[in-house]
Amino acid sequence: MENKEYDVVIVGSGIAGSIVAKTLTQAGKQVLLLEAGLEAGMAFDTEGAYKNYQDYMRSYYTALAKVPNAPYPDVKDAQSPNVLDMAQINGTLDKGYFVQKGKLPFASDYARAAGGTTLHWLGTCLRMLPNDFKMRSVYGQAVDWPINYAYLKPYYEMAEREIGVASDVSDQRYPNVGDDFFGKEYVFPMYKIPQSYIDKSFIEGLAGLEISLNGDTYLPWCTSTPQGRNSTPNEKYRHAATVWNTTTQKLELQAFPKKSDVYVPVGAIWDPYAGQRCEGNASCVPICPVQAKYNALKTLKSAKKEHLTLISQVVATKINIDTSTGNITGVAYKKYEHPDSKNYTEGVAKGKIYVLAANAIENAKILLASEACKNSKVVGCNLMDHAVLLTWGLMKDKVYPFRGPGSTTNIPTFRDGKFRKDHAAWISPIDNWGWGWPTGSPDTDLDHAVSTLNLYGKDLRKHIGDQLSRQLLLHFECEQLPEKANRVTIDKNYLDNIGNYRPVITYNVDDYTLKAFKASKSVSDQIFAGMGVQDYTNYPSNEPDYTTFDKQGYVFRGAGHVVGTHCMGTTKENSVVNDKQQAWDHQNLYLVGAGNMATLGTSNPTLTLAALSFAAAENILKALK
Amino acid sequence: METNQLISGIRHRLMRSGEPTLTGFNQITTIKSLREHLQVAIELEHSTIPPYLFALYSIRENTNDASARAIKGVVMEEMLHMILACNILNAIGGKPAISHRDFVPKYPTYLPHSNEAFKVSLQKFSRPAVDTFLKIEKPGGKDARPEPDHYASIGQFYEAIVDGLKRLAAQGNIFTGDRSRQIRPEQFYGGGGGLIEVYDQATAEEAIFEIVGQGEGIDGTIEDNNHKLFGEDVEYAHYFRFNEIYKEQYYKPTDTPKSGPTGDKFPVDWNQVHNVKENIKMSDFKEGTEERNMMHQFNKRYCDMLRVIHETVNGKREKLEEAVMIMYQLKYLAQGLMNVPMGNGLYAAPSFEYVE
Numbered sequence: 012m013e014n015k016e017y018d019v020v021i022v023g024s025g026i027a028g029s030i031v032a033k034t035l036t037q038a039g040k041q042v043l044l045l046e047a048g049l050e051a052g053m054a055f056d057t058e059g060a061y062k063n064y065q066d067y068m069r070s071y072y073t074a075l076a077k078v079p080n081a082p083y084p085d086v087k088d089a090q091s092p093n094v095l096d097m098a099q100i101n102g103t104l105d106k107g108y109f110v111q112k113g114k115l116p117f118a119s120d121y122a123r124a125a126g127g128t129t130l131h132w133l134g135t136c137l138r139m140l141p142n143d144f145k146m147r148s149v150y151g152q153a154v155d156w157p158i159n160y161a162y163l164k165p166y167y168e169m170a171e172r173e174i175g176v177a178s179d180v181s182d183q184r185y186p187n188v189g190d191d192f193f194g195k196e197y198v199f200p201m202y203k204i205p206q207s208y209i210d211k212s213f214i215e216g217l218a219g220l221e222i223s224l225n226g227d228t229y230l231p232w233c234t235s236t237p238q239g240r241n242s243t244p245n246e247k248y249r250h251a252a253t254v255w256n257t258t259t260q261k262l263e264l265q266a267f268p269k270k271s272d273v274y275v276p277v278g279a280i281w282d283p284y285a286g287q288r289c290e291g292n293a294s295c296v297p298i299c300p301v302q303a304k305y306n307a308l309k310t311l312k313s314a315k316k317e318h319l320t321l322i323s324q325v326v327a328t329k330i331n332i333d334t335s336t337g338n339i340t341g342v343a344y345k346k347y348e349h350p351d352s353k354n355y356t357e358g359v360a361k362g363k364i365y366v367l368a369a370n371a372i373e374n375a376k377i378l379l380a381s382e383a384c385k386n387s388k389v390v391g392c393n394l395m396d397h398a399v400l401l402t403w404g405l406m407k408d409k410v411y412p413f414r415g416p417g418s419t420t421n422i423p424t425f426r427d428g429k430f431r432k433d434h435a436a437w438i439s440p441i442d443n444w445g446w447g448w449p450t451g452s453p454d455t456d457l458d459h460a461v462s463t464l465n466l467y468g469k470d471l472r473k474h475i476g477d478q479l480s481r482q483l484l485l486h487f488e489c490e491q492l493p494e495k496a497n498r499v500t501i502d503k504n505y506l507d508n509i510g511n512y513r514p515v516i517t518y519n520v521d522d523y524t525l526k527a528f529k530a531s532k533s534v535s536d537q538i539f540a541g542m543g544v545q546d547y548t549n550y551p552s553n554e555p556d557y558t559t560f561d562k563q564g565y566v567f568r569g570a571g572h573v574v575g576t577h578c579m580g581t582t583k584e585n586s587v588v589n590d591k592q593q594a595w596d597h598q599n600l601y602l603v604g605a606g607n608m609a610t611l612g613t614s615n616p617t618l619t620l621a622a623l624s625f626a627a628a629e630n631i632l633k634a635l636k
Numbered sequence: 637m638e639t640n641q642l643i644s645g646i647r648h649r650l651m652r653s654g655e656p657t658l659t660g661f662n663q664i665t666t667i668k669s670l671r672e673h674l675q676v677a678i679e680l681e682h683s684t685i686p687p688y689l690f691a692l693y694s695i696r697e698n699t700n701d702a703s704a705r706a707i708k709g710v711v712m713e714e715m716l717h718m719i720l721a722c723n724i725l726n727a728i729g730g731k732p733a734i735s736h737r738d739f740v741p742k743y744p745t746y747l748p749h750s751n752e753a754f755k756v757s758l759q760k761f762s763r764p765a766v767d768t769f770l771k772i773e774k775p776g777g778k779d780a781r782p783e784p785d786h787y788a789s790i791g792q793f794y795e796a797i798v799d800g801l802k803r804l805a806a807q808g809n810i811f812t813g814d815r816s817r818q819i820r821p822e823q824f825y826g827g828g829g830g831l832i833e834v835y836d837q838a839t840a841e842e843a844i845f846e847i848v849g850q851g852e853g854i855d856g857t858i859e860d861n862n863h864k865l866f867g868e869d870v871e872y873a874h875y876f877r878f879n880e881i882y883k884e885q886y887y888k889p890t891d892t893p894k895s896g897p898t899g900d901k902f903p904v905d906w907n908q909v910h911n912v913k914e915n916i917k918m919s920d921f922k923e924g925t926e927e928r929n930m931m932h933q934f935n936k937r938y939c940d941m942l943r944v945i946h947e948t949v950n951g952k953r954e955k956l957e958e959a960v961m962i963m964y965q966l967k968y969l970a971q972g973l974m975n976v977p978m979g980n981g982l983y984a985a986p987s988f989e990y991v992e
Contacts (some may be wrong), residue, residue, distance in 0.1 A: 058702065065701070244822045271833060273821045282705060284712050287825040288960075 017043040017320070018635055020342055020362035022327040022377070024053060025127020026617060027603040027624040028368030029310040030173060034262065034628035036318035038255035040635060043320045043360055044311075045344060047089035047369070048124035050323035053311065061281035064302070067130075071298050079131040079571065082298045083124050087508040088347040088355070089326050092120040094569070097555045110505045113497070113518035116555050118569030119396050121370045125323060126308040128370065128571070131297040133417045134239040134304045135440070135615040136176045138167050138622075140185055141192075142427050143612030146492075150431040152523065153492045156609045157581045157590035160192075163622050168197070168264060169253045170621035171237075174305045175277055177201035177289075178237030185234075186427040200250075200274045201242045203235045204289055207443045209410040209483070210235075210420035216406075216542035217422070222534055224430065231424040231534075236440065239305035239617075240289045240416060241276035248274045253625065255632055262629045277309050278302065291415045293444070304416075322346070325358075328511055329381040330365060332597065339365045339383075339600045345509050355509045364599045364631055368624075371606030372514050375499040375576040378587070380512055384596050386583045391500055393493035393578050395611045397570035398520050398556075400487040400528050401449045402535040404544040409480040412445035413453065418486075419443060425534070426613040434526035437489040438613040439534075445482035446547075448568070453479050483544055487531035488570055489524050490611045499576055520567070525560035528567065572616050577606040592627040599634075603627045664784055664800025667810055671730035673784055673797055674721055678732055679748045680790065681718035681847075683741045684772055685711060686988035687756050687765070690912075693970040694760035694985065699908035703761065706877045710769075713874070717847040719819050719831060722949040724843055726817040727834040728801075728810045734946035735939070740990040743915050747772065749793065751786040758916065758988065761909045766882045773875040791848050798844055805837045819949060823956045910974040912985035920978070927976050927984060934969040934986045937962055 018040040021028045032042050046053060051063040071082035078094050085091070096107030097116045104111035111117060121128040141160040146153045178199040185192070206214075214233045222229045250264040251272065267273075279285040279302035286301035295304055302309075311321075324347050331341045341359035348354045367374045375391040377383075384390050422439040430436070446452040453475075460466045460474050491497075497519060501512040539546050550557065550566040557566050580586020583595035592607055594600040603624050605616040612619075664670050688711045695704045722732040733739065741748075744755040756772065759765035774789055784796035804810050815835055824831040832843045879897060880886055886899035913920070918935065921928035941962040948955040969986070976984035 061701065061705070243825075246820065246822055271839075273830075275821070275830065276825065282709070284709055290964075 015043075015320075015361075017041045017360075017362040019043070019364045019366060019631060020045065020360045021366040021368055022342060023047070023127065023367070023369035023373070023604075024125050024307065024311055024321070025368060025370065025604070026129050026174075026307040026310065026621050027627075028127070028366070029307040029314070030170075030621060030624040031366055031368060031603060031628045031631070032319060033310050033314040034253065034255065034625065035631065036315035038632055039315075039318065040632070041318050041320075042314075043322070043362060045325045045327055045342065045360060046125050046321065046323040047326040047373075048122075048323060049084055049086060049350060051084065051125060053125040053308070053321050053323055057281045060308075061279075064279075064281065067298055068300055071294070077294075077297060078120075079297045080120055080122055083122050083130060084350065086123070087351040088324070088345075088349075089123045090507055090513075091123045092514075094118065094120050097569075099553070099555055099557070105505070108507070108513055110502070110513055110515040111518070112515060115519050115558060117394065117396065117516045117518040118556050118567075119571045119573055120569075121372070121571070121573055123370075123373070126306045126311070129306040129617070132239075132304075132306075132571070132617055133296050133615070135418065136171065136174060136178070136237045136239050136618040137438070137614035138192075139163075139612040139614045139619050140188060140427050142187055142431075143610060143614070146431070146610050150429075152431065153610050154578075154580065154585070157579060157586075163619070163626070164194075165264075166262075166622035166625045167618065168250070169262065169625040170618050172200055172250050172253060172264065173310060173625075174239040174618070174621060175200050175241060175274075176237050176239055176618075177204050177242040178235065179203045182235045183237070184232060185423050186425075198245045198247045199237065200248045201244050201276065204238050204240060204242050204416060204419055206235050206419045207412075207415045209406075209412050209414075209443060210441055212406065212408065212410045213441050213483070213542075214420065217538065220538065220541040222537050224425075224530055224534060225433070227430075229424055231422050231538075233420050233441070234423055236419055236421050237618075238416065238419070240295070240299070241278070241287055241303045242289060244274040244276060246273050250274075255629075260633050260636070262625055262632075276303075277305075277313075280308050280312050289416060293413060293415060293417075295417045324348075324350075326509070326511055327367075327369065327377055329377060330367075330383055330600065331359065332381065332383060337597050339597050345511065347509055351508065353508060364601065364634060366601045366603055366627070366631070368603045371573045371576040371604055372499050372516075374602055374604060374606045376501055376512050376514055378577065378602075379499070379501045383600070384577070384587045384594050386596050387585070387587050389495065389578065389585070390587055391576050392495045392498045393575035394497040394499055394516070394518060395491045395493060395572075395575040395608075397488040397572050397611065397613075397615075398491055398524050398528070398567040399570050400489065400531055400565060400567050401484060402487070402532065402539070402546070402548045403446050403449055403482065403484045404539055404546045404548065405478070405481040406483050407481075407543045409477075410483065411480050412443055412482050412484075413447075413479070415443050417443055425531070430530070434530055435489045435491070435524045436613050437487045437527055437531050439531070440486045440488070442484035442486065444484070445479060446484055448484065452482060485535055485538070487527070487535065488613065489527040489531065489567075490613055491520065491524050493575055493578060493610060494519075494521060497575075520558060522560070525558065525565075528565045529560055529563065532563075532565070570615070572605070572611070574605040574608045574611050574616050577602045578609045579607045580609060591630040592623065593630065593634075601627050601631055662783075662785055662796075663803070664796060665803065667728065667804055670797070670800045670804060670810075671725060671728060673749075673793075673800065674725040674728070674730060675733060676749050677721040677794070677797065678718055678725065678734070679739060679741075680793070681714055681721055682734075682739065683745065683747055683756070684714050685718075686741075686743065686986075687758055687768070688714065689966075689970075690758040690985060690988070691761040691765045691769075693967065693974065694910045694912050696908045696910060697971075700761070700903075700905055702902060703881050703904055706881060707761075710773075710874045710877060716824065716831065719824055719949070720834075720843045720847055723818050723832065723834040724840050726949065727813045727836075727840060729812040732946070732949045734949060735943045737990050739942065740939070740988060743988065747790075749785055749787065751783075751788050753788065757914055758985070759914050760912045760985075762906060763882065766878055769878045770875060770882060773873070773878060794844050794848050798841060801837065801840055811836050811840075814951075817949070817951050817953075819953050819956065823948075823953050910983055910985070911981055912974055913978055913982045916985050916987045918987055918989055918991075921984075927978075930969070930973055930976065931984065931987055932991060934966065934973060935989050935991045937965055937969060938986070938988060939991055941966070 067082040074081035090108040286303040345355040418440040577587035744757040783792040787793040885897040888899035
């Protein structure tokens with residue numbers, strides 16, 4: 012590959028890298044894609060893809076703790092963070108892949124593997140709300156984005172096609188959005204995933220319940236959650252593909268050629284007949300056994316093969332910069348022989364344009380190692396995640412959790428409002444997996460019943476049947492503002508197996524978010540009281556992310572939403588990339604992924620970063636002209 | 637544009653229908669006869685499903701992955717074909733009959749309306765079973781003519797139906813069926829290839845091309861050309877997928893039907909199979925025994941599924957979802973049966989018999 016100059020070199024085969032690779036190759040550009048993880052899964056042959064995925068399944072079945080990265084290979088030469096390594100920090104936490112030096116541990120992970128973190132994402136596909144893009148001008152907090160919702164809207168539609176989002180527009184009701192949020196005629200590619208039984212019970216219970224917050228009264232409502240998993244195609248959906256129009260120099264959604272054409276759900280990468288509908292296997296995180304849930308390998312597979320060169324086990328270490336022009340001249344990499352060996356060969360990949368798509372934390376690491384984008388002085392800063400406060404209890408009646416995908420309904424009421432002048436907004440998904448996340452249900456319930464309560468036989472069955480079937484779990488996913496102090500740095504004292512930097516993370520949660528813990532907990536208390544839910548929530552002080560606010564202790568969790576670190580902005584001093592997602596300091600460098608997001612809002616970031624990736628691909632195609 | 641040359645070959649052959657040289661066969665000349673033959677088509681497509689499922693279920697879990705996936709893919713396509721045939725019959729004002737005593741064949745059986753050259757049995761996954769599958773899916777050959785009643789290949793049978801469709805359509809509109817009876821792509825899934833809504837001659841022929849193209853895929857006329865036939869993107873026809881299992885070798889992109897598969901070794905472990913009784917019947921067990929009840933339960937669910945599909949193709953298309961749920965249960969019921977010993981080292985299996 013060193014002898015060849017490609018049009019574009021992309022680092023990372025997650026959803027951002029795959030979307031850019033697919034769009035560019037289909038427009039006829041020659042693309043080299045470097046993946047740090049194993050080749051596993053990138054294989055275009057169905058047999059290889061199938062075998063590899065079955066290996067993932069076997070690892071999942073045998074794993075004791077079925078955490079997000081449990082099914083995927085733990086490669087020392089391209090390590091992934093693991094939530095099992097998170098602990099309270101006394102000075103420095105040097106465990107696993109991350110080095111943590113902040114007040115609180117950053118508690119989210121990602122996957123360094125072909126297909127990236129979409130291998131274990133939940134699949135929630137919410138668009139950001141218009142006010143999320145203008146937090147400074149509307150609420151006096153953080154910053155405004157250099158782009159707005161209207162700019163991103165057509166790219167959201169492309170992302171919803173690419174991922175294959177299942178949802179009903181008529182269901183979607185969000186605070187402070189107009190009729191043009193989706194547009195009158197818009198439909199999703201597929202109808203919504205059926206909402207679970209627990210959702211239906213919860214929706215009934217919540218109906219008409221008045222909630223007071225900061226002296227205001229709210230009538231919270233529920234909506235079905237748009238999801239990147241296959242369901243029944245909507246015959247009204249008319250978009251066949253996203254294509255590059257050389258005349259208008261734009262990406263456009265192309266209509267189906269025939270009236271009788273309908274959207275065909277994209278099945279498993281090894282078998283188009285598998286995974287055409289969500290089968291309710293309920294193991295979405297960490298792994299969908301039939302690939303009814305979208306993952307980026309599906310996008311990668313539909314790239315134009317003749318124009319795509321894929322190389323795996325290649326870890327980008329730095330980008331080379333021509334100091335006179337600021338242009339990037341190559342991506343220096345290490346290619347390791349075996350997953351855990353210290354042996355590697357070095358090389359440089361060359362193209363006209365370079366795209367870093369290696370997750371926000373990895374992108375920041377590469378930029379810092381290269382001393383790139385120095386004008387901004389904010390590379391690695393503004394690391395964000397949703398701080399997830401969980402509350403749980405027992406419903407009055409049996410609601411039968413542990414059925415269907417992880418979450419099919421949410422309360423969007425507090426995603427936006429004037430309270431954002433004072434504290435964070437949040438979204439509240441209703442969980443279909445009982446108390447699994449906070450307490451380890453159902454295994455721990457059984458353990459407790461047998462070893463502590465000494466139950467057996469009929470009594471045991473009755474107890475388990477009564478307890479598990481009434482479990483309710485709510486999340487309050489609170490937004491975090493960009494803070495310069497929450498950052499990724501590198502330190503030559505912390506290197507990985509082949510001498511690459513490990514991320515050194517400094518992280519904390521500020522009052523803006525802490526106030527939202529207090530506010531959302533009070534909302535939870537009112538919901539539980541109103542619906543007769545017996546509260547079992549507790550926040551032990553020995554949990555990794557235990558924190559206090561206003562004399563109350565809280566435990567929050569990471570949402571797996573790794574955002575910020577190379578934010579988009581209006582000047583080269585306050586941001587790393589411009590509104591084209593092009594590095595201010597390096598004309599032929601584009602950064603993609605959630606790292607570009609200037610603020611977090613209350614949406615799971617994947618849909619937004621996918622939309623941004625289409626926009627970036629369009630800008631790259633324009634630049635390549 | 638036809639990307640699959642195997643299918644374009646069959647399309648070419650089907651296009652020939654109605655040419656003067658082909659008038660000598662027993663033509664379909666009335667709408668009543670056309671409807672009857674389409675009902676046979678539905679029964680024909682269905683009759684292949686129990687033997688394929690029987691063999692598929694008999695493969696031990698997590699073994700013979702490649703073979704299991706090949707058979708599974710074919711079964712799903714047979715289900716698609718059955719629904720496509722229902723759509724054609726509905727389009728010409730007929731009423732598919734899916735749920736009645738005679739709909740379920742008594743194995744071993746000849747294929748409906750065939751020339752009775754071979755019988756189809758319920759057999760465990762084995763060479764003889766795959767050999768039968770090859771016979772079922774065998775291409776028609778160069779000189780095969782349309783044949784509605786004593787066909788040697790399924791392609792001939794459908795060619796006679798296309799011929800009848802064309803002849804009758806030329807005499808007046810035969811597409812009088814209610815379009816709300818059509819199963820559409822949003823209802824049917826997982827069956828490989830799109831489901832086609834049928835409402836005119838073109839869509840009817842498209843549906844038949846889909847059926848025949850996926851099955852035999854090829855006829856003698858392209859046997860001699862040297863086009864690349866087995867590119868990795870080509871989801872090639874059933875016959876060739878079964879032939880890979882039979883020969884324990886993959887096709888290479890440069891292989892031709894004549895050369896047979898010359899690629900890598902196709903992994904088959906004929907021993908990783910439940911040793912189940914061939915053409916088993918409920919009557920092999922005494923009334924009132926648990927084993928007999930298990931057999932009955934499977935057959936009951938199978939027939940429940942046929943009843944739901946019957947409703948689905950007779951105006952209640954939203955019912956298909958229910959049928960899918962039953963399909964999952966069938967697998968577990970079949971796996972249960974395969975752990976029931978019958979003596980002589982044999983085990984029970986689903987018998988696919990009609991029960992009320």
